[in-house]
Amino acid sequence: MINKLVEKIKKTNAPIVVGLDPMMKFIPDYIKSKAFAEFGETLEGAAEAIWQYNKGLVDAICDLIPAVKPQIAMYEQFGIPGLVAFKKTVDYCKSKGLVVIGDVKRGDIGSTSEAYAVGHLGKVQVGSNSFYGFDEDFVTINPYMGADSVLPFVKVCKEEKKGLFILVKTSNPSSGDFQDRLIDGKPLYEHVGEKVAEWGAEHMGDSYSYIGAVVGATYPEQGKILRKVMPKSFILVPGYGAQGGKGADLVHFFDKDGLGAIVNSSRGIIAAYQQEKYASYGDTGYADAARAAVLDMREDIAGALGK
Amino acid sequence: MINKLVEKIKKTNAPIVVGLDPMMKFIPDYIKSKAFAEFGETLEGAAEAIWQYNKGLVDAICDLIPAVKPQIAMYEQFGIPGLVAFKKTVDYCKSKGLVVIGDVKRGDIGSTSEAYAVGHLGKVQVGSNSFYGFDEDFVTINPYMGADSVLPFVKVCKEEKKGLFILVKTSNPSSGDFQDRLIDGKPLYEHVGEKVAEWGAEHMGDSYSYIGAVVGATYPEQGKILRKVMPKSFILVPGYGAQGGKGADLVHFFDKDGLGAIVNSSRGIIAAYQQEKYASYGDTGYADAARAAVLDMREDIAGALGK
Numbered sequence: 365m366i367n368k369l370v371e372k373i374k375k376t377n378a379p380i381v382v383g384l385d386p387m388m389k390f391i392p393d394y395i396k397s398k399a400f401a402e403f404g405e406t407l408e409g410a411a412e413a414i415w416q417y418n419k420g421l422v423d424a425i426c427d428l429i430p431a432v433k434p435q436i437a438m439y440e441q442f443g444i445p446g447l448v449a450f451k452k453t454v455d456y457c458k459s460k461g462l463v464v465i466g467d468v469k470r471g472d473i474g475s476t477s478e479a480y481a482v483g484h485l486g487k488v489q490v491g492s493n494s495f496y497g498f499d500e501d502f503v504t505i506n507p508y509m510g511a512d513s514v515l516p517f518v519k520v521c522k523e524e525k526k527g528l529f530i531l532v533k534t535s536n537p538s539s540g541d542f543q544d545r546l547i548d549g550k551p552l553y554e555h556v557g558e559k560v561a562e563w564g565a566e567h568m569g570d571s572y573s574y575i576g577a578v579v580g581a582t583y584p585e586q587g588k589i590l591r592k593v594m595p596k597s598f599i600l601v602p603g604y605g606a607q608g609g610k611g612a613d614l615v616h617f618f619d620k621d622g623l624g625a626i627v628n629s630s631r632g633i634i635a636a637y638q639q640e641k642y643a644s645y646g647d648t649g650y651a652d653a654a655r656a657a658v659l660d661m662r663e664d665i666a667g668a669l670g671k
Numbered sequence: 672m673i674n675k676l677v678e679k680i681k682k683t684n685a686p687i688v689v690g691l692d693p694m695m696k697f698i699p700d701y702i703k704s705k706a707f708a709e710f711g712e713t714l715e716g717a718a719e720a721i722w723q724y725n726k727g728l729v730d731a732i733c734d735l736i737p738a739v740k741p742q743i744a745m746y747e748q749f750g751i752p753g754l755v756a757f758k759k760t761v762d763y764c765k766s767k768g769l770v771v772i773g774d775v776k777r778g779d780i781g782s783t784s785e786a787y788a789v790g791h792l793g794k795v796q797v798g799s800n801s802f803y804g805f806d807e808d809f810v811t812i813n814p815y816m817g818a819d820s821v822l823p824f825v826k827v828c829k830e831e832k833k834g835l836f837i838l839v840k841t842s843n844p845s846s847g848d849f850q851d852r853l854i855d856g857k858p859l860y861e862h863v864g865e866k867v868a869e870w871g872a873e874h875m876g877d878s879y880s881y882i883g884a885v886v887g888a889t890y891p892e893q894g895k896i897l898r899k900v901m902p903k904s905f906i907l908v909p910g911y912g913a914q915g916g917k918g919a920d921l922v923h924f925f926d927k928d929g930l931g932a933i934v935n936s937s938r939g940i941i942a943a944y945q946q947e948k949y950a951s952y953g954d955t956g957y958a959d960a961a962r963a964a965v966l967d968m969r970e971d972i973a974g975a976l977g978k
Contacts (some may be wrong), residue, residue, distance in 0.1 A: 405798030437783045441790035443804035444755055469779055473843035476744045483748035491712030497750035508815040509841050510848030534816050536780035541817030547852040
């Protein structure tokens with residue numbers, strides 16, 4: 365799957381992943397009204413609005429981008445109906461040829477991590493049959509519990525030819541509370557990065573490992589260091605756009621050939637129509653506004669990379 | 672909810688939480704056969720088997736214990752039908768008066784943590800209505816991303832009178848990979864413990880805070896230190912039984928009055944009938960075997976606490 369991701373990035377010339385994080389306030393009123401008319405102002409109504417909104421976005425941008433990253437929390441908050449919409453979104457994106465990164469940030473001890481890995485990337489056994497649960501292509505995971513929480517995911521990735529992005533240095537303001545604390549003269553995130561590099565070296569695709577890392581665009585200096593610490597790891601970079609990261613901040617996350625990283629934008633794309641810059645699209649043009657925002661983001665990154 | 676938990680522990684004289692972590696290999700064949708006859712060897716069939724198995728367990732032990740801790744990964748691996756079984760289990764346990772600790776180990780940046788908090792503990796807004804998603808009483812969360820990943824959960828707990836257990840020192844063998852690394856002369860878990868104590872002091876129930884911590888029974892020395900670092904935090908202690916923790920290891924997790932901690936056992940209770948000690952119950956007696964195992968665990972802990 366890492367090879368497919370790299371190929372699609374080359375083909376689209378867009379190291380961009382669009383975060384499908386559908387907050388209700390992003391969804392145009394006409395979509396919500398229609399969904400509520402059919403299902404009421406219920407969890408099912410919210411789930412239908414999310415699904416229709418996502419479908420419109422995906423149809424409008426799927427030829428421009430290599431990947432999407434649905435944030436499961438935004439679905440999980442609507443309980444079971446929300447998770448049904450998550451699964452429909454994953455399946456639809458895959459049917460459109462997109463690589464799907466499930467932003468799930470799971471992590472637990474051995475047998476429990478195994479269950480998460482099976483549920484999100486692999487197949488679960490029921491009697492003599494086996495079934496995919498959510499079936500994303502990549503997932504994000506949390507390393508706090510150490511190697512035996514990570515390795516069950518690695519095992520399933522190897523079997524299924526899928527991949528991981530492990531949290532190393534996250535984009536949020538208080539990521540430093542623990543991640544920046546110095547251990548033997550180096551911050552914790554660097555120690556985690558070294559582990560990611562070690563796991564990654566043993567699990568290579570053609571040019572990059574399928575064990576990648578998450579490093580926030582909001583921390584470009586740390587990105588520069590981590591790029592060197594993890595030379596074979598693909599880096600998923602959140603924090604561009606709404607969180608403050610800019611094209612110029614991204615340069616050091618990439619290798620010299622302009623590969624090695626993929627930059628996420630969520631609300632900057634999916635709610636572009638709510639920005640002044642794209643307001644002329646109106647709410648019925650939300651998907652076209654998203655397309656325009658993807659094109660602008662592609663240009664911003666290409667400019668920064670001197671391409 | 673922390674007050675309810677403390678009250679129920681006093682009443683049952685059992686600082687015990689039973690982990691409802693239904694692996695397929697724990698479920699008696701007669702339950703699986705019946706479920707598969709009705710729904711086939713499908714995800715729905717697995718979910719039905721899990722639900723019937725849980726229901727039998729809960730009916731047999733609900734008068735003896737204050738709380739249950741369903742591990743969501745064990746349900747999530749069966750996709751949507753699995754999560755439906757999780758929700759049914761949460762609701763059923765609450766209807767029996769049990770405190771439900773959702774072992775979900777979520778954690779993300781600000782608005783995303785808010786979505787998880789709303790989905791598991793609070794209410795989500797849909798138009799002019801609001802709905803509970805999964806509606807557990809407590810959840811476990813992961814602190815790696817720092818304060819702004821934790822505080823949205825704290826906010827919802829305050830509104831809903833619910834609570835948290837934050838991962839501090841986990842019970843797995845490689846928890847030390849990052850948690851034990853020294854920062855300013857103290858291990859990372861102690862720094863996390865200090866933060867938990869700080870958040871906890873501002874969010875008190877009657878005698879304990881509703882911001883608790885997870886510290887593994889497999890690390891009694893660390894438990895002793897963390898008990899002092901977090902004097903007002905309730906400690907959720909996994910790792911008893913199958914993972915190797917013993918009654919005598921638990922003493923230092925408790926306060927002098929025998930409160931302040933709640934010990935989890937999962938397979939040691941729910942799959943007791945598969946142990947030689949309880950084999951005479953047979954598979955149709957799996958729930959009675961679980962009851963016997965709870966009574967033995969209560970005695971083991973009471974003995975260790977000198978009660």
